[in-house]
Amino acid sequence: MPHQQQNPATPDFSGFWVALVTPFRDGAVDHTALSALVRRLASEGVTGFVPCGSTGEAAALDEAEQLAVLDTVLAAAGGLPVVMGISGYHLGKATAWARKLSERPIAGLLVAAPHYVRPSQAGLLEWFRAIADASSVPVLVYDIPYRTGVTITRETMLALAAHPRIRGIKDCGGDMGKTRAVIADGRLQVLTGEDHQIFGIMAEGGAGAIAASGNVQTPRFVRLVRLLAENRLAEARAEWQPLQPLVEMLFAEPNPGPLKALLAYKGEMADELRSPMTRASDGLRERLVALDARLSRP
Numbered sequence: 001m002p003h004q005q006q007n008p009a010t011p012d013f014s015g016f017w018v019a020l021v022t023p024f025r026d027g028a029v030d031h032t033a034l035s036a037l038v039r040r041l042a043s044e045g046v047t048g049f050v051p052c053g054s055t056g057e058a059a060a061l062d063e064a065e066q067l068a069v070l071d072t073v074l075a076a077a078g079g080l081p082v083v084m085g086i087s088g089y090h091l092g093k094a095t096a097w098a099r100k101l102s103e104r105p106i107a108g109l110l111v112a113a114p115h116y117v118r119p120s121q122a123g124l125l126e127w128f129r130a131i132a133d134a135s136s137v138p139v140l141v142y143d144i145p146y147r148t149g150v151t152i153t154r155e156t157m158l159a160l161a162a163h164p165r166i167r168g169i170k171d172c173g174g175d176m177g178k179t180r181a182v183i184a185d186g187r188l189q190v191l192t193g194e195d196h197q198i199f200g201i202m203a204e205g206g207a208g209a210i211a212a213s214g215n216v217q218t219p220r221f222v223r224l225v226r227l228l229a230e231n232r233l234a235e236a237r238a239e240w241q242p243l244q245p246l247v248e249m250l251f252a253e254p255n256p257g258p259l260k261a262l263l264a265y266k267g268e269m270a271d272e273l274r275s276p277m278t279r280a281s282d283g284l285r286e287r288l289v290a291l292d293a294r295l296s297r298p
């Protein structure tokens, strides 16, 4: 497999990354659909790919399935970088997994705080440092307290920035004070992980986004992030305004249900999720299809 286009000495995670859905068909991962999705997104100008995040229903995939998803994405990515998601709450398993994943030609690991166990800040430092020590590729901290149940404080985040392999955050932290402090500190690249905050966080100096919404209307998201990176705020605002209702609808029911409903309507995959995640309602699907059609008109 080709190595990712990242300079290991100065990895750069700026740009627009897509948090990939994992297509299923008749209960199994649909690798044909996944490969076609990645090739389309690459041709539409995304920076890179993030498989096995929350959007990718990683919690419902066993290790062999996650590795197979990663290999399909690497093979279809055409040399674009791939950052693999890791979550869990067993430190020994997480470090072993990080070691194994970093044998693959990936650009980085996206590591969430341990969920359910609610450790102290000292425990969080141990978690992220141990995984970064085990990894041979850069690590992005996935800050998402509403899913993990644990808040990474500003002080903890800045302490993590001292680790040579921790290079950025996927910010769903919901604390603009912390986001601003990390941007001002300058050691970690801040990628928003909240699709509705792409404009705001990049306008404040964020380096980019990792977003589920970009699985659809991809060229619009790619243009938006490019304009923001170039500080062309008025043009970026004009690009952002029509995307706002799309983002709202895509998250009106649990992600990735709405996204898969729209991708299925477009013929890119089956409208199938693994329980307990469920398909979007018919009403939301109809509204999404209508909005997507409007956004797709030249």
Ligand SMILES: O=C(O)C1=N[C@H](C(=O)O)C[C@H](O)C1
Pocket: 019, 020, 050, 052, 053, 054, 055, 056, 193, 194, 195, 210, 211, 212, 213, 255
């Ligand atoms: O899978 C991800 O990574 C993302 N997850 C967020 C979520 O559903 O919590 C949304 C974001 O767009 C990407």
